[in-house]
Amino acid sequence: MNSGIPIEITGLSKHFGSVTAVEDLSFTVQPGRVTGFLGPNGAGKTTTLRVLLGLVKASSGTATFGGTPYHALKRPLETVGAALDASFHPGRTARNHLKVTATAAGIPSSRVPVVLEQVGLSEFADRRVGGYSLGMRQRLALAFTLLGDPAVFVLDEPINGLDPEGIKWIRLFLQRLAQDGRTVLVSSHLLSEVQQSVDDVVIITRGRLAKTGTLSSLELESAPRTIADSPDRAKLAVALSQAGLEYTEGRNGFIVAEPDPGLVGHAAFVGGVELKALHRLKSGLEESFLALVNGEGEPIELHETADAAAEPGATAGAGSPAEPASAAEPESSAPVDSTDIPDAPPPPDAPDAPADEAKG
Numbered sequence: 157m158n159s160g161i162p163i164e165i166t167g168l169s170k171h172f173g174s175v176t177a178v179e180d181l182s183f184t185v186q187p188g189r190v191t192g193f194l195g196p197n198g199a200g201k202t203t204t205l206r207v208l209l210g211l212v213k214a215s216s217g218t219a220t221f222g223g224t225p226y227h228a229l230k231r232p233l234e235t236v237g238a239a240l241d242a243s244f245h246p247g248r249t250a251r252n253h254l255k256v257t258a259t260a261a262g263i264p265s266s267r268v269p270v271v272l273e274q275v276g277l278s279e280f281a282d283r284r285v286g287g288y289s290l291g292m293r294q295r296l297a298l299a300f301t302l303l304g305d306p307a308v309f310v311l312d313e314p315i316n317g318l319d320p321e322g323i324k325w326i327r328l329f330l331q332r333l334a335q336d337g338r339t340v341l342v343s344s345h346l347l348s349e350v351q352q353s354v355d356d357v358v359i360i361t362r363g364r365l366a367k368t369g370t371l372s373s374l375e376l377e378s379a380p381r382t383i384a385d386s387p388d389r390a391k392l393a394v395a396l397s398q399a400g401l402e403y404t405e406g407r408n409g410f411i412v413a414e415p416d417p418g419l420v421g422h423a424a425f426v427g428g429v430e431l432k433a434l435h436r437l438k439s440g441l442e443e444s445f446l447a448l449v450n451g452e453g454e455p456i457e458l459h460e461t462a463d464a465a466a467e468p469g470a471t472a473g474a475g476s477p478a479e480p481a482s483a484a485e486p487e488s489s490a491p492v493d494s495t496d497i498p499d500a501p502p503p504p505d506a507p508d509a510p511a512d513e514a515k516g
């Protein structure tokens with residue numbers, strides 16, 4: 157395994173006739189980290205992954221693995237493990253599916269039992285896939301990605317449909333791949349689905365980049381805050397600055413990095429500023445995500461509490477809004493303490509039917 161290969165998307169656009177699926181998209185996925193590729197249905201995630209994997213031609217821009225497009229990789233299955241869907245011929249067994257792919261790719265068939273064990277399917281390897289649950293098919297899709305022991309993993313919605321035990325298992329699975337120095341890109345339309353699994357996020361909406369950074373930085377931005385507004389925003393800005401409160405200016409007023417509206421109201425009172433709005437911003441990661449992908453710019457409307465109170469004040473001196481505070485980049489979440497892919501428990505949702513004989 158050659159670790160340390162980043163995924164590099166640069167100025168990528170893809171149009172299907174008059175439909176713009178992806179527009180001028182640029183981001184990098186770093187090795188040694190699990191990156192969530194997030195966006196609502198129709199945002200352009202699958203199209204981006206399909207271009208990356210050479211299944212669709214870009215209208216413009218590039219998508220490469222450390223500078224090399226997929227079609228130019230010398231041994232693609234040993235560089236990239238990709239799972240775009242979990243559909244398999246229902247009449248064939250997992251072992252047979254994997255053997256055929258290994259043979260075609262020049263990968264030793266001795267890898268087949270190894271990857272079956274890694275994903276917890278050894279016991280069910282000779283059953284027809286038609287009898288598999290969704291969770292088992294997801295595991296089989298992962299087994300394919302492991303066949304060539306690749307440095308990069310590209311997984312489209314791998315957590316979709318898994319039960320809590322399966323989600324816990326895949327979280328460890330992904331984290332340990334990254335801990336080995338591999339590059340792991342995981343798409344999802346729900347932040348909450350991958351929140352426990354990812355170090356970094358790339359959020360797109362309507363084919364464009366909405367946000368990229370560490371999950372921790374997104375969490376910091378989602379901390380509870382206060383919205384304050386005044387008929388004279390310039391004066392309010394001065395009052396907030398004099399009180400040492402950090403803020404950014406949004407559509408509905410200033411978003412102040414202080415969870416207690418009482419303290420913000422007091423700052424306005426001390427500064428002699430009349431307030432027309434003072435609300436606590438009940439924030440959360442998922443709400444911030446939704447605000448981002450819905451193009452709200454910032455999540456004000458989503459969080460105003462019903463018990464918001466306005467505090468009157470008097471007027472004060474003029475001033476201009478201070479620079480928004482920038483959050484320091486926090487450290488990423490700590491890796492797990494083993495370099496092995498976790499032992500997989502048997503799928504909890506495995507059907508009870510007796511094993512079928514391998515047919516092909």
Ligand SMILES: Nc1ncnc2c1ncn2[C@@H]1O[C@H](COP(=O)(O)OP(=O)(O)OP(=O)(O)O)[C@@H](O)[C@H]1O
Pocket residue numbers: 172175176177195196197198199200201202203204345
């Ligand atoms: N082959 C195609 N022909 C025409 N339009 C397409 C094609 N593939 C995707 N699109 C359109 O491109 C846009 C992005 O679709 P895409 O499947 O990439 O989004 P997505 O983020 O993966 O969504 P989902 O989570 O629903 O799969 C959508 O408007 C979709 O209808």
